Amino acid sequence: MRPPPALPRLRAMGHDTTLTADSTPRLSGDLAVWFFILAELLAFGVFFAAYAFARMRHRELFDAGQALLDRNTGALNTILLLSGSALVVRAVQGNQRGEGRRSARWMLGAMACGLLFVGLKASEYAAAFAAGISLSSSLFHMFYLSLTFFHFMHVILGLVVLAVLWQGLRQDRYRQDANPLESGAAYWHMVDLVWLILFPLVYVIH
Amino acid sequence: MQYKSQAVAKPYFVAAIGLFVGQIVFGLIMGLQYVVGDFLFPALPFNVARMVHTNLLIVWLLFGFMGAAYYMVPEESETELYSPKLALAMFWVFLVAGALTIVGYLFVPYATLAQMTGNDILATMGREFLEQPLLTKIGIVVVALVFLFNISMTMLKGRKTAISMVLLLGLWGLAIFFLFSFYNPHNLVKDKYYWWWVVHLWVEGVWELILGALLAFVLIKVTGVDREVIEKWLYVIITLTLVTGIIGTGHHYYWIGAPEYWQWWGSVFSALEPIPFFAMTIFAFNMVNRRRREHPNKAATLWALGTGVMAFLGAGVWGFLHTLAPVNYYTHGSQITAAHGHMAFYGAYVMVVLTLISYAMPILRGRAANSPKAQVLEMWSFWLMTIAMVFITLFLTAAGILQVWLQRISDTPLGFMATQDQVSLFYWMREAAGVMFMIGLVVYIVSFFVKGDKVAEA
Amino acid sequence: MSSTEHAHGTPLRTLCLWSALVGATLATLFLGERGGSLMAVALLLIAILKGSVVALEFMALRHAGMLWCGLVIGWLLLVCSLIAFAYWKGA
Secondary structure, three states, X not given: OOOOOOOHHHHHHOOOOOOOOOOOOXXXXXXXXXXXXXXXXXXXXXXXXXXXXXXXXXXXHHHHHHHOOOHHHHHHHHHHHHHHHHHHHHHHHHHHOXXXXXXXXXXXXXXXXXXXXXXXXXXXXXXXXXOOOOOOOOHHHHHHHHHHHHHHHHHHHHHXXXXXXXXXXXXXXXXXXXXXXXXXXXXXXXXXXXXXXXXXXXXXXX | OOOHHHHHHHHHHHHHHHHHHHHHHHHHHHHHHHHOOOOOOOOOOHHHHHHHHHHHHHHHHHHHHHHHHHHHHHHHHOOOOOOHXXXXXXXXXXXXXXXXXXXXXXXXXXXXXXXXXXXXXXXXXXXXXOOOOHHHHHHHHHHHHHHHHHHHHHHHHOOOOHHHHHHHHHHHHHHHHHHHHHOOOOOHHHHHHHHHHHHHHHHHHHHHHHXXXXXXXXXXHXXXXXXXXXXXXXXXXXXXXXXXXXXXXXXXXXXXXXXXHHHHHHHHHHHOOHHHHHHHHHHHHHHHHOOOOOOOOHHHHHHHHHHHHHHHHHHHHHHHHOOOHHHHHHHOOOHHHHHHHHHHHHHHHHHHHHHHHHHHHHHHOOEXXXXXXXXXXXXXXXXXXXXXXXXHHHHHHHHHHHHHHHHHHXXXXXXXXXXXXXXXXXXXXXXXXXXXXXXXXXHHHHHOOOOOOOOOEO | OHHHHHHOOOHXXXXXXXXXXXXXXXXHHHHXXXXXXXXXXXXXXXXXHXXXXXXXXXXXHHHOOHHHHHHHHHHHHXXXXXXXXXXXXXX
């Protein structure tokens, strides 16, 4: 089957979805990735609201469970994620100035922050499991484990993304087209963004 | 047709449409039995009609998926099918096995059928949607494995595209999760738990991958939009599908004896299941708006857009209606479930198979698209069937709401059968909408036989 | 490509924002010793501020137009208000 010739007017419209229009507003990263980020935010949002409303009806239970958590580790994890995000921004800035290869080290720094987060969280889980805590222990522990683990999986996925970007930067692949770099960076920031609510919600506010 | 071996898709499509007619006939019979309880009794009891209705649906969709894969994979892989002969042989094996099973359901008492087919050796029968005798189940596995072998070998020797990889992932998942139909533990909780691994992980998991891949394939063909753009959306859609769909299995675990946390996990994640369907709708319309060519097959484009919208409404919105645990506590197993089931199956799977048939059949018959006259008729059938399905869904939803109220919420609750009497008006209206659906299906079939000027050479 | 050039700010700007975010995290940690509905609202406000910095600056949404700013900041506000509502009612 042979396709009929394309219409010129429509060809002009058939550009990519990445919103690289000449007008000033510009989304940093791919539209499809941003759609995905919005879906993720919605998922976390629903989970956060569910936590808050479940707590409304079981205040003592939630406060007692929360008191057993180590707030300092939570804060340290927050700082690690924030630092990771800032380092990713530095890598993006470096790439924009045409120093892709040199800015790979910023990406490596961001990955180190992510890995430390994973290590701290893993030790937190190890302690919790050693204490016999499971999803069925209490409503609070169900939420604590579910929310943090769902986030934990996102950190791991984010680390995979960062590793790919690090490799790409080392080969200076984003000089012409920063779209993959910016898309991956936006995803990593999203992982940070949800933790900024998760931390006070689960660890601090009582 | 770019590759000769794509022609094996044709008998699969013909069989699919034939069995589709059978499914609707039994649907109409059952619809009448809802209100005229002894209609065709004792020759055809309600439970048998229901089993035939649902089993035919699954079998004809499988025929449709296999035909679609046989059509699509050679074109995507840019090579002939590994073995067209094997594909045709499996077609006859599957058709004969399917026909014998239906004949068995209709003319042999179910218990006798179980005895005849070795259910004593390995008990797998008697569970909703998985009623097939052991021999049929083994037949399905054999056909599926040979089919997957054929498709996988074709892909291995040719070009590997994201779309065909997603399709293959979906098809392998379909085969693998079907294996849980052989696991039938005595513990009722476990029984139900793993039963959903077939039923839910099919329709809210791997089948959605097949749906996404088929839709993406047709959209590339009819819009001419860059493959890169389409694949990007496909990746986003399947990731969202898998995350929400797999954990969303929990929305079936609320009341079967599984741990309580499933009420939370199931509610949260299944509430997000509409998102991938929404993405699919946006995707379909976006791609058609950005089209770089005017494909002569307007009917196929209409089916593709319809799939996006109806899948979102039926699977997404109607699923969301009763997926939250506190709501489902009241609506579980009511006519609201039936409403959701009808529109979701039609909107997602029936329509995507018809989309592919609509696109591929003219090419298989030697032309790029059917004559305008035939296409107009096909579009009529689209609207007749789709609007009929909207009405079926609305009437069943009304019946369901009334049922939940009278039977479960009211201060003076009625019994099940007394409630059924109260909602019979809606069942009559549903039956009328069902007749309209049947008319649409007849128009659809007639559209294949309408001659006219050829639009373009194939 | 001038808008791309400055979308992610300068390294100095990033350093300042990072310091502010770390400071806010420490503030959350120390303020959080105390409980109560008012403190809950205060901590949520800090979270909104921190989230806005990440969204507008790090994700460069301040250059992405009203729609995207609105979607992400709106999400932040909506989620935090729902939490605040639940904590207020539950107090």
